[in-house]
Amino acid sequence: MTVEAQPVSELPDPRSLGFTVVAEDDLPTELTDLVDQVRTLIDTVAHTEADGADLAAARDLVAEAVKRIDGERRPIGALVHRSDFEGPVGFGTLTNVVEGPTNPAAPPMRLELTEEGLRAEVTLSGVYQGPPGLVHGGWIAAMLDQALGSASAAAGMPGLTANLDVNYRNPTPLNVPLEITARVTGTERRKVFVSAEIRHNGEVTAEGTAVMVQVALPG
Numbered sequence: 142m143t144v145e146a147q148p149v150s151e152l153p154d155p156r157s158l159g160f161t162v163v164a165e166d167d168l169p170t171e172l173t174d175l176v177d178q179v180r181t182l183i184d185t186v187a188h189t190e191a192d193g194a195d196l197a198a199a200r201d202l203v204a205e206a207v208k209r210i211d212g213e214r215r216p217i218g219a220l221v222h223r224s225d226f227e228g229p230v231g232f233g234t235l236t237n238v239v240e241g242p243t244n245p246a247a248p249p250m251r252l253e254l255t256e257e258g259l260r261a262e263v264t265l266s267g268v269y270q271g272p273p274g275l276v277h278g279g280w281i282a283a284m285l286d287q288a289l290g291s292a293s294a295a296a297g298m299p300g301l302t303a304n305l306d307v308n309y310r311n312p313t314p315l316n317v318p319l320e321i322t323a324r325v326t327g328t329e330r331r332k333v334f335v336s337a338e339i340r341h342n343g344e345v346t347a348e349g350t351a352v353m354v355q356v357a358l359p360g
């Protein structure tokens with residue numbers, strides 16, 4: 142197998158396909174600060190032992206906050222463009238559940254380009270719990286899928302996951318830094334083969350491989 146990334150310049154700009162695109166740098170800091178605060182709220186609500194009166198007061202405050210910002214909404218499918226990725230490979234969905242910058246349900250994770258592929262560090266709170274003290278296996282798969290798909294896209298070959306294979310090698314703990322790495326390992330026609338790992342303290346806790354299939358875009 143060989144890695145034959147198509148020239149990035151041949152990829153269409155999603156704006157030309159009718160997608161709404163927001164530049165990440167144009168997202169108001171008030172919005173990204175709010176996302177961080179809501180993330181804290183979710184974790185706090187999930188673990189609180191506050192009494193009924195405080196819970197009722199908090200519910201009313203949250204309801205008031207929702208009323209304050211509810212109104213015009215960006216469309217489902219709106220994309221965000223990261224300026225640190227060159228050209229068309231820098232697009233992702235704004236509310237992507239693993240990495241979307243406006244999605245408080247997403248962990249605070251950001252994949253960065255490296256010489257061989259992509260890398261991120263993330264610490265998952267108890268909101269992502271499966272077994273006691275450990276990250277849910279579905280979330281492990283989701284983070285690997287995101288890293289695998291993004292590695293293919295960052296190499297100029299965006300596509301959809303056709304097959305995802307995950308091996309859970311060791312328990313993945315909550316509330317500690319995790320490292321995620323991913324890279325393209327080969328291509329065959331429209332198929333892109335990718336591999337990724339999650340590590341804690343240098344030890345692999347989970348690894349995944351995927352077949353991404355590049356899809357023809359209308360245009």
Ligand SMILES: CCCCCCCCCC(=O)SCCNC(=O)CCNC(=O)[C@H](O)C(C)(C)COP(=O)(O)OP(=O)(O)OC[C@H]1O[C@@H](n2cnc3c(N)ncnc32)[C@H](O)[C@@H]1OP(=O)(O)O
Binds near residue numbers: 286288352356
């Ligand atoms: C840009 C920002 C980056 C964001 C990263 C996001 C990461 C998240 C990625 C995802 O979660 S994507 C969402 C989950 N995946 C899907 O919803 C995909 C659903 N499946 C499909 O839409 C189609 O099955 C698919 C596009 C994957 C393939 O259908 P096609 O009709 O285009 O392909 P076709 O059946 O002609 O097969 C093309 C090649 O792929 C191979 N293939 C297809 N399905 C496969 C499979 N399941 N496993 C292995 N190989 C497969 C197939 O054998 C063939 O290989 P060959 O070239 O050797 O003939």
